[in-house]
Amino acid sequence: MINEEYKAMLGGKSVIRELSEYATARGKEIGYENVFDYSLGNPSVPAPADFTRTMVDLYEHGDPVAIHGYSPSLGIPSVKEAIADSLNRRFGTSYTGNHIFPTTGAAGALAHAMRAVTKPGDEIITFAPYFPEYQPYVNGTGAHLTAIPADTASFQINFEAFEEALNPNVQAVLINTPNNPSGAVYSEATLTRLASILTAKQQEYGHDIFLISDEPYREIVFDGNAQPYSANFYANTLTCYSWSKSLSLPGERIGYVAVNPAATDADLLVPMMGQISRGTGHNCPPSSIQLGVAKVLDETSDLSVYETNMNLLYDALTSIGFDVVRPGGTFYIFPKALEENATAFCLKAKEYDLILVPSESFGVPGYFRMAYCIDTEKVKRSIPALERFAREQYGL
Numbered sequence: 009m010i011n012e013e014y015k016a017m018l019g020g021k022s023v024i025r026e027l028s029e030y031a032t033a034r035g036k037e038i039g040y041e042n043v044f045d046y047s048l049g050n051p052s053v054p055a056p057a058d059f060t061r062t063m064v065d066l067y068e069h070g071d072p073v074a075i076h077g078y079s080p081s082l083g084i085p086s087v088k089e090a091i092a093d094s095l096n097r098r099f100g101t102s103y104t105g106n107h108i109f110p111t112t113g114a115a116g117a118l119a120h121a122m123r124a125v126t127k128p129g130d131e132i133i134t135f136a137p138y139f140p141e142y143q144p145y146v147n148g149t150g151a152h153l154t155a156i157p158a159d160t161a162s163f164q165i166n167f168e169a170f171e172e173a174l175n176p177n178v179q180a181v182l183i184n185t186p187n188n189p190s191g192a193v194y195s196e197a198t199l200t201r202l203a204s205i206l207t208a209k210q211q212e213y214g215h216d217i218f219l220i221s222d223e224p225y226r227e228i229v230f231d232g233n234a235q236p237y238s239a240n241f242y243a244n245t246l247t248c249y250s251w252s253k254s255l256s257l258p259g260e261r262i263g264y265v266a267v268n269p270a271a272t273d274a275d276l277l278v279p280m281m282g283q284i285s286r287g288t289g290h291n292c293p294p295s296s297i298q299l300g301v302a303k304v305l306d307e308t309s310d311l312s313v314y315e316t317n318m319n320l321l322y323d324a325l326t327s328i329g330f331d332v333v334r335p336g337g338t339f340y341i342f343p344k345a346l347e348e349n350a351t352a353f354c355l356k357a358k359e360y361d362l363i364l365v366p367s368e369s370f371g372v373p374g375y376f377r378m379a380y381c382i383d384t385e386k387v388k389r390s391i392p393a394l395e396r397f398a399r400e401q402y403g404l
């Protein structure tokens with residue numbers, strides 16, 4: 009018998025994917041250059057040349073049996089050491105290779121981190137707005153996801169609502185900074201306050217509460233700022249990372265979980281994830297890509313286009329009259345829609361070939377997301393369409 013739960017999910021496919029498919033189909037009709045497709049978070053800049061050269065060199069001169077072979081189930085030791093060293097250099101941490109678990113992207117990292125510190129029936133708290141895939145990720149673990157309403161003034165954390173929601177069943181708190189979809193970069197003050205609440209609650213409840221910090225946009229931060237490193241604020245932190253965005257490698261499916269050495273049972277968590285991967289099927293990420301990224305750990309793609317695009321859009325949106333919090337990073341912006349029903353708003357925008365993602369699936373009503381990982385030239389051409397849309401539909 010087929011599984012009714014997954015069958016039911018067919019009726020609730022990812023809104024983002026559906027919009028992206030619509031944009032592709034519309035592009036076939038009118039030319040993709042005429043579709044202002046702000047739907048999908050797919051990087052628009054190439055991986056750095058050093059990564060390509062490393063891969064070519066590996067393929068030409070490496071041992072083909074090793075390159076294409078299974079990696080050890082806990083990852084390639086030299087790669088894990090290199091990742092730990094890079095993190096220690098950049099963030100003053102004290103990881104060893106044994107604290108690093110290579111995974112298939114951030115999605116694979118989250119699958120392992122969640123399972124390592126929760127069991128079915130437990131509660132995981134996250135903060136709106138949040139990446140819509142968190143719901144299926146958590147469903148797959150058997151835990152329950154609770155979303156704390158957004159702090160729409162800044163898209164930091166709504167601490168009052170968080171403290172009200174905390175209860176002894178909460179075993180993990182899931183954050184994403186820099187944030188998809190708001191572009192907010194959690195500040196030192198936010199991370200300090202979060203850590204102090206969690207520390208107090210651990211004591212009160214008499215059990216650990218793990219912080220799962222999802223950071224695939226860590227390197228995309230604007231105005232010369234940097235994302236404070238969450239694990240430096242709270243011992244029980246599992247950092248989930250991928251090179252999908254920083255090195256523009258989403259299709260290569262490569263990332264890791266870094267277990268803070270100061271966490272409870274830190275030495276057990278990576279071997280446990282090796283056991284978890286036997287069941288998830290997210291096991292042994294490609295050996296060649298593990299070896300490749302290990303050579304370019306301190307590099308990124310040229311990410312500057314995202315800041316250029318953000319500034320163009322932020323200025324245009326605010327001058328049109330949109331209410332929008334300026335993103336501190338990522339390649340997303342999250343303005344308030346011009347009517348309460350964000351889905352209706354985005355449907356109207358489609359008539360202007362503006363593909364915008366309504367906010368309901370991010371856990372916040374009345375907003376929309378634009379993924380501006382597209383050519384700057386197209387961003388510029390989309391501004392008159394945005395102006396016309398706002399004027400004709402909403403009199404702005």
Ligand SMILES: Cc1ncc(COP(=O)(O)O)c(C=O)c1O
Binds near residue numbers: 049112
């Ligand atoms: C917040 C967030 N977490 C996780 C992921 C999944 O990342 P990956 O493609 O590396 O699995 C994404 C992808 O867009 C994301 O935006």
